[in-house]
Amino acid sequence: MKKTIAAAALLLCIQPIFAQRPPSISSPEVNTDNSVTFRYYSRTAQKVTLRGEFLSGPVALNKDTSGIWSVTIPQVKPDIYPYSFMVDSVEMADPNNTNIFANERFKRSIVDIPGDQPMLHALQNVPHGKISYRLYTSKTLGTTRQALVYTPPGYNPQSATKYPVLYLVHGGSDTEETWTKVGRANLIADNLIAQGKAKPMIIVMPYGNVRPKPMPDFTKDVVNDLLPFIESNYNVLPGSTNRAIAGFSVGGGQTLNIGLTNTDKFAYVFSYAPYTATEEFQRNFSNWSPDAAKLNQQLKLFTISVGTEDFLYNSVKENIAMFEKKNIKLKTHIVPGGHTWMNCRLFLGNSLQEAFK
Amino acid sequence: MKKTIAAAALLLCIQPIFAQRPPSISSPEVNTDNSVTFRYYSRTAQKVTLRGEFLSGPVALNKDTSGIWSVTIPQVKPDIYPYSFMVDSVEMADPNNTNIFANERFKRSIVDIPGDQPMLHALQNVPHGKISYRLYTSKTLGTTRQALVYTPPGYNPQSATKYPVLYLVHGGSDTEETWTKVGRANLIADNLIAQGKAKPMIIVMPYGNVRPKPMPDFTKDVVNDLLPFIESNYNVLPGSTNRAIAGFSVGGGQTLNIGLTNTDKFAYVFSYAPYTATEEFQRNFSNWSPDAAKLNQQLKLFTISVGTEDFLYNSVKENIAMFEKKNIKLKTHIVPGGHTWMNCRLFLGNSLQEAFK
Numbered sequence: 060m061k062k063t064i065a066a067a068a069l070l071l072c073i074q075p076i077f078a079q080r081p082p083s084i085s086s087p088e089v090n091t092d093n094s095v096t097f098r099y100y101s102r103t104a105q106k107v108t109l110r111g112e113f114l115s116g117p118v119a120l121n122k123d124t125s126g127i128w129s130v131t132i133p134q135v136k137p138d139i140y141p142y143s144f145m146v147d148s149v150e151m152a153d154p155n156n157t158n159i160f161a162n163e164r165f166k167r168s169i170v171d172i173p174g175d176q177p178m179l180h181a182l183q184n185v186p187h188g189k190i191s192y193r194l195y196t197s198k199t200l201g202t203t204r205q206a207l208v209y210t211p212p213g214y215n216p217q218s219a220t221k222y223p224v225l226y227l228v229h230g231g232s233d234t235e236e237t238w239t240k241v242g243r244a245n246l247i248a249d250n251l252i253a254q255g256k257a258k259p260m261i262i263v264m265p266y267g268n269v270r271p272k273p274m275p276d277f278t279k280d281v282v283n284d285l286l287p288f289i290e291s292n293y294n295v296l297p298g299s300t301n302r303a304i305a306g307f308s309v310g311g312g313q314t315l316n317i318g319l320t321n322t323d324k325f326a327y328v329f330s331y332a333p334y335t336a337t338e339e340f341q342r343n344f345s346n347w348s349p350d351a352a353k354l355n356q357q358l359k360l361f362t363i364s365v366g367t368e369d370f371l372y373n374s375v376k377e378n379i380a381m382f383e384k385k386n387i388k389l390k391t392h393i394v395p396g397g398h399t400w401m402n403c404r405l406f407l408g409n410s411l412q413e414a415f416k
Numbered sequence: 417m418k419k420t421i422a423a424a425a426l427l428l429c430i431q432p433i434f435a436q437r438p439p440s441i442s443s444p445e446v447n448t449d450n451s452v453t454f455r456y457y458s459r460t461a462q463k464v465t466l467r468g469e470f471l472s473g474p475v476a477l478n479k480d481t482s483g484i485w486s487v488t489i490p491q492v493k494p495d496i497y498p499y500s501f502m503v504d505s506v507e508m509a510d511p512n513n514t515n516i517f518a519n520e521r522f523k524r525s526i527v528d529i530p531g532d533q534p535m536l537h538a539l540q541n542v543p544h545g546k547i548s549y550r551l552y553t554s555k556t557l558g559t560t561r562q563a564l565v566y567t568p569p570g571y572n573p574q575s576a577t578k579y580p581v582l583y584l585v586h587g588g589s590d591t592e593e594t595w596t597k598v599g600r601a602n603l604i605a606d607n608l609i610a611q612g613k614a615k616p617m618i619i620v621m622p623y624g625n626v627r628p629k630p631m632p633d634f635t636k637d638v639v640n641d642l643l644p645f646i647e648s649n650y651n652v653l654p655g656s657t658n659r660a661i662a663g664f665s666v667g668g669g670q671t672l673n674i675g676l677t678n679t680d681k682f683a684y685v686f687s688y689a690p691y692t693a694t695e696e697f698q699r700n701f702s703n704w705s706p707d708a709a710k711l712n713q714q715l716k717l718f719t720i721s722v723g724t725e726d727f728l729y730n731s732v733k734e735n736i737a738m739f740e741k742k743n744i745k746l747k748t749h750i751v752p753g754g755h756t757w758m759n760c761r762l763f764l765g766n767s768l769q770e771a772f773k
Contacts, residue, residue: 083521103505148460151508154523157591163514164440182551182560190549192596194539203539217574234514239549 084127086155087142087170094133095170097142098155102126104146111142111170112399120144137174138401139243141167161240163268164232169241179408180243185253186212190245195288199279204266206285207235208293209245211252211259221296223415224261224289225327226281227407228306228313231334235266238407241400247408257411263289267310278317278339282324300359303327303414307403308371309334315378316343322357329410332365332398335378344381351386360413361389364406366396441484443512444499444527451490452527454499455512459483461503468499468527469756477501494531495758496598498524518597520625521589526598536765537600542610543569547602552645556636561623563642564592565650566602568609568616578653580772581618581646582684583638584764585663585670588691592623595764598757604765614768620646624667635674635696639681657716660684660771664760665728666691672735673700676744679714686767689722689755692735701738708743717770718746721763723753 086098099107099120107128108117113135120128141160143150152159153168160167177183188211197204211222227244229237238244244262251257265285269277281304289295304325306314311333318328320343335344363382365375382389392409396402443455456464456477464485465474470492477485498517500507509516510525517524534540545568554561568579584601586594595601601619608614622642626634638661646652661682663671668690675685677700692701720739722732739746749766753759 101505146506147504148458149503149506149508151506152523154521157520159516164511166509166511187551187560192547192549194544203544215574216572 084155086129086153087168089170089172090131092133093135093137093172093174094131095135095172096129096131097144097153098127098129099144099146099153100127100155101146104128106145106147108145109142110145110150112140112397112401113138113142117145135172137172137178139169139171139180139241139404140401141165141169141241143167159240161234161236162232163234179250180247180404181250182246183250183253185249187249188212188214188245188252190239193288193292195285197280197284199276199284200269204280204285205235206266206288207239207264208289209239209248209262209264210293211248211261213259214261214294216294218294221294222259222261223296223301223303224263224293225303225305225410225414226263226265226285226317226325228265228267228304228310230307230311231309232268233310234268235264237400238262238264242403242407244407247404248411251408251411258415260411260415261289261293261295267306267313277313278320281317282321286324299324299326299357301326301415303329303410305329305331305407305410306333307331307400307406308398309337312337312340316340318361319343319349319354322354326357326359327410327414328358328361329406329413330363331403331406332369332371332375333363333378334371335374347385349385349387355386355388358388361387362392362410362413363389364392364394364402364409366394366398366402368395368397369402370398441512443486443510444525446527446529447488449490450492450494450529450531451488452492452529453486453488454501454510455484455486456501456503456510457484458503461485463502463504465502466499467502467507469497469754469758470495470499474502492529494529494535496526496528496537496600496761497758498522498526498598500524516597518591518593519589520591536607537604537761538607539603540607540610542606544606545569545571545602545609547596550645550649552642554637554641556633556641557626561637561642562592563623563645564596564621565646566596566605566619566621567650568605568618570616571618571651573651575651578651579616579618580653580658580660581620581650582660582662582767582771583620583622583642583674583682585622585624585661585667587664587668588666589625590667591625592621594757595619595621599760599764601764604761605768608765608768615772617768617772618646618650618652624663624670634670635677638674639678643681656681656683656714658683658772660686660767662686662688662764662767663690664688664757664763665755666694669694669697673697675718676700676706676711679711683714683716684767684771685715685718686763686770687720688760688763689726689728689732690720690735691728692731704742706742706744712743712745715745718744719749719767719770720746721749721751721759721766723751723755723759725752725754726759727755 088096107120120130152166156168158169304318311330312335314330445453464477477487509523513525515526661675668687669692671687
């Protein structure tokens with residue numbers, strides 16, 4: 060009790076130029092019936108609303124006499140969802156939630172509703188792989204870049220055991236951390252490997268945003284800089300049949316660009332809700348006349364996944380029709396839902412079970 | 417150009433429930449004369465102010481006719497600083513800055529003013545170590561916890577080369593990522609190792625916040641769970657003379673608690689601006705009658721560092737006097753500045769050069 064007061068006093072007096080600390084409130088609070096209570100403190104705000112991917116539209120919070128705004132959303136389907144508060148005119152992450160959506164543009168928080176049965180992305184009592192933050196030199200971009208590398212449980216760089224590699228690209232304004240922090244790629248892999256449903260593999264998560272340079276340079280960065288860095292620093296199985304590439308949204312478009320123009324390097328191409336209204340995609344595929352027989356032989360598996368409520372659904376259907384018209388073999392995963400990371404986790408779970416088989 | 421418009425269109429239409437995207441503006445912009453321009457977009461805000469650890473007080477931003485608020489701060493001393501915006505009554509991180517201060521309570525951004533000469537924390541063209549995110553089982557706390565582990569350049573788990581280990585604890589509401597994301601501990605180590613000024617070492621960054629359980633459990637977690645996990649998973653040199661512990665603020669207090677009650681395990685104790693108004697510190701040190709001769713023999717180096725403008729300065733001076741009165745040998749680093757991560761980086765740089773010598 061004394062400690063709590065002392066800690067509160069510390070928070071009040073630390074760095075006094077950042078004054079006006081709100082009281083310590085709990086938000087979000089996930090209740091046992093899968094309802095979730097969201098809270099926000101402000102004595103001066105006129106209106107506070109909640110926006111979340113578990114809602115069909117904004118919901119108002121109500122203020123009590125102490126300045127704490129709150130709302131309880133009943134029966135939320137267990138999953139991990141992004142949400143934000145709109146405080147008067149300002150959209151913001153929940154200041155009382157440490158779990159932040161890793162993104163360069165959106166400022167959102169994440170709420171994890173675990174449910175009764177452990178979900179595929181849940182931390183379970185299984186052997187855990189390791190995520191490493193690696194710096195590599197990109198000659199293409201003339202800079203040092205960061206990539207995250209998941210190595211599976213038991214990975215030992217000096218043993219004779221070698222692994223296939225999945226390159227996994229985030230969405231348009233996401234970062235190299237979004238696939239682990241929001242997508243839980245490491246835990247999904249841990250769980251599927253423990254269940255014997257996925258082959259132990261290395262997962263490489265690059266930073267896909269290339270600014271101010273145009274996107275095509277990312278293809279070169281992956282193929283000419285990142286791939287050699289991985290191959291010379293990790294125990295990897297050689298050859299295209301041991302390499303997969305996957306990505307979401309803008310990263311799903313990058314996946315098509317990188318994968319289908321480098322089928323000698325990637326035998327597995329998994330594109331999730333691809334955004335393809337880019338110059339690079341136009342250049343690569345508008346007048347494309349592939350040797351379909353050769354491509355189909357090189358590609359062990361090519362999938363496109365999308366939700367039927369995704370705002371890109373029609374565009375993705377056109378992509379699928381285009382590839383089919385060129386006689387490219389592909390498998391589709393059409394599921395309910397929108398352009399969301401809830402679907403990303405689902406798509407990744409599928410790909411991990413389909414790759415390298 | 418087309419691509420930029422397409423990307424902007426994408427951002428506008430992605431996940432339409434998160435509407436009202438602001439225009440893409442650049443903030444912060446670090447200019448060549450070390451001035452920094454901060455920008456914020458709002459057509460409706462009444463007042464926007466900047467708070468930053470390079471300022472002595474809040475500074476107002478001015479709005480132009482397009483709704484972009486801005487201010488340019490001249491001649492900021494090169495370093496990495498936290499800052500935030502106060503938009504009407506709401507303190508928030510800069511929505512256009514991807515560089516977020518890793519903290520569970522404060523929502524701040526970070527601005528990096530590199531200066532002409534590369535600073536100790538700058539990304540330089542030297543061999544880079546690796547940061548790994550590791551999950552370990554804490555029997556003490558009955559849960560799985562995450563710790564970050566820095567391994568130095570050339571670290572090879574199967575070679576005969578073994579390394580000393582520094583345990584490095586964050587401040588009160590920070591996270592296990594704060595020492596790398598704000599403190600740049602990995603780059604400081606890379607640079608000092610490359611210069612031959614620090615011994616290659618492993619740096620373990622635990623999550624120091626133990627809630628709802630009281631702090632003393634963190635001591636047990638470090639000594640009984642984390643330390644054995646590290647020793648069985650990494651190439652570590654054995655014995656107390658190859659182990660150091662350091663920490664800042666609440667973590668500086670934890671460092672004193674953990675280190676000085678376990679001098680058989682840690683021969684180096686580095687405490688930065690320790691916060692010691694805790695029950696645990698009272699219990700350990702209020703009626704402390706140590707065998708000073710034995711302790712001084714076990715401790716290869718015990719340092720306390722603090723800035724003269726730190727709000728804990730007087731408290732830390734009392735700590736120092738208390739230890740000196742008990743005849744405990746200690747070295748102090750008293751420097752200008754406050755309770756800041758600018759000083760944390762400085763203190764860590766000192767410790768890395770002092771440890772394991």
